[in-house]
Amino acid sequence: QVQLAESGGGLVQPGGSLRLSCVASGTIYSNDFVGWFRQGPGKEREFVAAINWRLAKTWYTDSVKGRFRISRDAAENTVYLQMNNLKVEDTAVYYCALSKSAYIDYRPESYNDWGQGTQVTVSS
Numbered sequence: 001q002v003q004l005a006e007s008g009g010g011l012v013q014p015g016g017s018l019r020l021s022c023v024a025s026g027t028i029y030s031n032d033f034v035g036w037f038r039q040g041p042g043k044e045r046e047f048v049a050a051i052n053w054r055l056a057k058t059w060y061t062d063s064v065k066g067r068f069r070i071s072r073d074a075a076e077n078t079v080y081l082q083m084n085n086l087k088v089e090d091t092a093v094y095y096c097a098l099s100k101s102a103y104i105d106y107r108p109e110s111y112n113d114w115g116q117g118t119q120v121t122v123s124s
Contacts, residue, residue, distance in 0.1 A: 002026035002113045004096050009118030012086055016122070020081040022096030022115060030054035033099040034079045036070060037108060038092035038120075047106040048094070049081060059104055063089075086122045093117040 008020040022034065035050035049060045049070040058070050069082045079096060097111035105111075 002028060002098050004098065004113055004115035006094065006096050006115040006118040009094060009120045011121045011123065013124050014086060014088055014122055016086050017082070017084045018086065018120060020083065020094055020096075020118060020120075022079040022081075024077045024079075024098070028053050028074075028077060028098065029100070031100075031102070033101065033104060034072065035097050035099060035111060036079075036081045037095045037097060037111075038090075039095070039117075040089075040092040043092075045095070045108050047108075050099075050104060050106075051079060052104070059106075061106075083120070086120075088122050091120060091122050093119050 003025040005023050032053045033050050036048040037045050038048050039045040047061055051058050051070045051072050067085045072079045095117045096115045098113040099111045101110045
């Protein structure tokens with residue numbers, strides 16, 4: 001089991017930026033995926049972005065394309081989510097999660113290990 005710890009959330013004005021970090025304790029294997037999900041008030045948890053550990057290939061939900069960027073530092077066992085041009089609708093608790101699926105999957109149930117989440121609030 002891999003333990004994940006997110007950080008970097010906070011309060012930011014619309015148009016602002018934040019960078020979230022997810023540090024993994026344990027081994028992330030080359031074929032694993034690390035994803036970011038978010039859950040807004042009264043909403044279901046939704047996929048935001050994911051990265052394949054070996055290839056660093058990335059996937060994004062449409063609403064964040066061009067604004068968010070996921071990356072990883074294999075030496076530090078850390079995944080980042082750079083969020084630019086933030087909107088009020090990006091307000092949510094953001095979670096990182098690890099999947100051992102053989103292929104990219106956007107469903108939360110395909111992810112085995114989860115962090116505790118970090119709050120992102122976008123408000124003027």
